[in-house]
Amino acid sequence: MARYEPKTAEPRQQARWAEADAFRTPTAETGKPKYYVLEMFPYPSGNIHMGHARNYVMGDVVARSKRAQGFDVLHPMGWDAFGLPAENAAIERGIHPGDWTWSNIAAMREQLKLLGLSLDWSREFATCDPSYYGQQQAWFLELFKRGLVYRKDSIVNWDPVDNTVLANEQVVDGRGWRSGAVVEKRKLNQWFLRITDYADDLIEGLKELEGRWPDKVRLMQENWIGRSKGLQMTWAWAGEAPAAAPDGLEIYTTRPDTLFGASFMGIAPDHPIARALGETNPDAAAFIAECRKGGSTQAEIEQAEKVGFDTGLKVRHPFDGREVTVWIANFILSEYGTGAIFGCPAHDQRDLDFARKYDLPVIPVVRPDGAGGDFAVGTEAYTGPGAIFHSDFLDGLDIEAAKAEAIARVEAAGQGEGATIYRLRDWGVSRQRYWGCPIPIIHCPSCGAVPAADLPVELPKDVTFDTPGNPLDRHPTWKHVKCPACHEHATRETDTLDTFVDSRWYFARFTDPTASEPISKAAADKWLPVDQYIGGVEHAVLHLLYARFISRALSDAGLMSVREPFAGLFTQGMVVHETYRRPDGAWVEPTDVELLNEAGQRSARQRSTGEALVIGDIEKMSKSKKNVVAPQEIVDTYGVDAGRLFVLSDSPPERDVQWTPGGVEGASRFVQRVWTEVDGFDPAAPGDEAANGALVRETHKAIKAVSEGIAGFRFNSAIARLYAFVAVIRDHATAGGEARRQALSALLRLVAPFTPHLAEEGWTRLGEAGMILDAPWPEHDPALAADDEVTLPIQVNGKRRGEIRVARGLEPAEVEAIVMADADVQARLEGQTVRKIVVVKDRIVNLVVG
DSSP states (O other): OOOOOHHHHHHHHHHHHHHHTTTOOOOSOOSOOEEEEEEOOOOOOSOOOHHHHHHHHHHHHHHHHHHHTTOEEEOBOOBOOOSHHHHHHHHHHSOOHHHHHHHHHHHHHHHHHHTTOOOBGGGOOBTTSHHHHHHHHHHHHHHHHTTOEEEEEEEEEEETTTTEEEOGGGEETTEETTTOOBOEEEEEEEEEEOGGGGHHHHHHHGGGGBTTBOHHHHHHHHHHHTOEEEEEEEEOBSSSOOTTSTTOEEEEESOGGGGGGOOEEEEOTTSHHHHHHHHHOHHHHHHHHHHHHSOOSHHHHHHSOOOEEEEEEEEEOTTTOOEEEEEEETTOOTTSTTSEEEEOGGGOHHHHHHHHHHTOOOOOOEEOTTOOSSOOOOSSOOOSOOEEOSSGGGTTOBHHHHHHHHHHHHHHTTSEEEEEEOSOOOEEOEEOOSSSOBOOEEEETTTEEEEOSSSOOOOOSOOOOSSSSOTTTTOSSTTEEEOTTTOSEEEEOOOEEOHHHHTTSHHHHTTOTTOSSSSOHHHHHHHOSBSEEEEEGGGTTHHHHHHHHHHHHHHHTTSOSOSOOBSOEEEEOOEEEEEEEOTTSOEEOOTTOOOBOTTSOBOOOOOTTOOOOEEEEEEEOOGGGTOOOOHHHHHHHTOHHHHHHHHHHSSOTTSOEEEOHHHHHHHHHHHHHHHHHHHTOOTTOOBOHHHHHHHHHHHHHHHHHHHHHHHTTOHHHHHHHHHHHHHHHHHOTTBOHHHHHHHHHHHHHHHTTTSHHHHHHHHHHTTOSSOGGGSOOOOOOHHHHSOSEEEEEEEETTEEEEEEEEETTOOHHHHHHHHHHOHHHHHHHTTOOEEEEEEETTTEEEEEEO
C-alpha cells in the first residue's frame, strides 16, 4: 500500500486549483446565497509564520465548508501596507519604503499560497497602491464636505529626535520607543474624524450583534465609548478667582450622590488653571512637567502612583458651604468630562489612595446594607450599594434616588445640570510621516483648507531619510501647488493619514477592487455585510470601532448601504511557543518533558542524559522573539495539511495553541491514516451486512458532529470527531461495498476544509469525478445520526456519584430498575434507604436517600 506523499501531492493539487481558477469569486448572478468570509489582512513584514497561519486557516475552513454547502463565497486577501516599520527599514537599510514593502508582499504572497488557502487573488490590493489610497482620499473629501473631518489644536506626544508624533503605546517610560528621547507634550494642529457624532449609534448598534459577536468584545467597545450619565456643575471660588476660570471650577461627576463626601478638588495637569499656574509658579511647572513624562493612557495612569500639587486655590461646597482645596493630580484626564473632579475618597479607590498620601479627610456617605453605626473606610474604597448618610437632605435615600435628588437641587440653584458624556474622543488621524496616505487638502492663504482637485494625490518617490522628520515637509517641489479655488500659490498638507484609516474600509473595497469610485454600491449591496470576520482579540476595540464608524459615515454619505460591516466576529487565540533551558543556557523544544506534575504545577523531568531542564517562557510566536515556525519548514517536513490540522486541533480556536513538534507529528500520522483507509478501499468487497449497517449509522453521526463543530467554530471538536471516525472505519474492517464507499466519501468531504490537498488526492483515488472542492457537503439522516444509547448521570442527594448507559427513550420505571440493579449504585448507597427516585427522561437520575 503506497504511502501518502505530501511533497508531491500538495503542489499537484495547488496547480489544479490554479489552472481551474477555482477560487475566483462569481460575479454573475447564480441564484445561490452569498457568504463573505474575511480575515484581518496582514501587515507585510516579510514572513508568514504558523501563528499567522492559524488565523487564515480558520477562515479557509469556513470558506471551503460554505462553498460545499451551496454558497457563493467571497474570500479575498490584501495588504495593510503603509506604516512606520517601512520608514524605519528605509532609514536602517538605505532603501525606499515602497521597495521594502513590495518586496515583502511578494514574499508573503508565496508563503500564503503554500498554505493552500481558497483565496481569490484576483481581488488582491495593497493600501500603499495609489489606486487604493486615491479612492480613500475621495471618500475622505466627501466626509470633509459633510463636516465629519476637521482640524484643531491638540496636545500630542512629540519625539524631538525623530520629529514626529507618537501614539501613546509608543511612549515607554516617558521616552520615544525608537529614539529613546524624552517625549514632549506639544500642541499641534491635527486632523480629526468626528466619530463622537456617532457615539450613541455605535452603542445601540452593538445590540444587533448579540449572538454573533463575543460578549466581551461588545462590552469592551461599549466601555471604550464610555457613555455615562451624571452632573456637570460649577463650584464657586472661595477667595480670589483665577483668571483662567473666573466663573468657578466646572466639574463633571457620575456620582452626585456622594457630593457630601468631597474632600478635595482635582484638575488635570493640562487643565487651563494648571497651565496658567505653571507659567508663574516654578514648583507647579516642575510638577506638570513630571506628569507629562508619565504614560498618558488610562491604564498607565491607573497603575501609576497617585501624586498631586496643592494649588492654594479653594472652592466652596455647593451644599454645606465648607471650603475645599484644589489640587493638580496626575490621575485626572483632561479629555474626560471637564478635566476636573471632586474627590470622594471613601467611595473611589484612586481618590482614596490620593487622600491617604496627603492626609486628606475620608468622609463615608454610603453605608452598606446591614452595616451599623458610623461606617468607616479602611484601605479599600466602598463602591457597592447602600443608603446615603452624613449627607443632610440625601440621608436615607438609595444611590439612584440620591443622584436624582442631588441633580435636581443643583439645577434648581442654577449651578449646573444633568449631562451625558462619553469617554470616546474624536479620532486624530494626522501623522507626521512619509509612508502613509497623503491627506488631500491644500492650504491656501486666501481660501483656507481646500480639497485637492486631482486624485490620487500620490506620494513623491524622490525622498530621503537622512534628516529626522517628515520628508514631505522638506521636499523641494511636491508640496508647492496652485490653489484649486483661486489659483494662487498654496501648499499641500504634509501630514499623512493614520494607517488605521487604511484598514477600516478595505472590506468594502474588496467587493469590487477595480471600481472607479471608492465603493461599488451594487457590489457592496450584494456582498456586505461580511458574514464572518476573523482576527485577534487585540483588535477588539479600535480596529472594529473605527470600522463601524466609517461604515456609518460612508452609508450616510450614500457610498454604501450597510451600517454594520461585520455580521459575525470570531477572535482567535495565538500560537505560542514553549521552550526549555538546559544548564548550559541552550534552549530546547519541550520534547520528552513532563509539563504537569500531580499538583498541577509546571515541572521538568530528567532526560536520559541526566540534563535537568528548566521551564522556559510560553510566548506568542513572533519574529522579534525568534521563535517562529515558517510554513516552508512544515511543508518540507510534514506537509502543509498536517500543519493546518494541528493549529486547529489542539485547542479551542478562541484560546492559544502551543506549538510543539510532537503535535504536528501526530497530525501528520492522522493524514497517513486517512490515506491508508482510502487507498486500501476495494469496491468489489461487499462486506458483512451487520457491519455495513453499523458503519452507515456511524457515518451519519460523524457528518452531524463535524458539521455542527465547524458551524459553531469548535474546530478542535470537529477534528477530534474526525479522528474518531477514522478509527471507526478501521474498526469496521468487515464493512465494505457501498457502505464503506459512502463512509470514505463522507470522510474526505468532512476533512476537506482542514486538509484540502489530502482530500483532493483521496477523492481522485476513490474514483469520484471532478474536484472535491466542487462536491456538495454531506448531509446526515437525523434518524441514523441519533444515538441508540444515552449516558445518564446518577446523583445521590444532588451530588454526582456515577453514570449508566441505557437505551434512548426508556420509561422512568425501566430506568429505575436498571439503576437499582447496578452494583456500583448499590455500593454507593451502603444500606441507606432510597426515599425517592427522580428520572428526567434521557437526561439524569437523582436518588433521594436518608
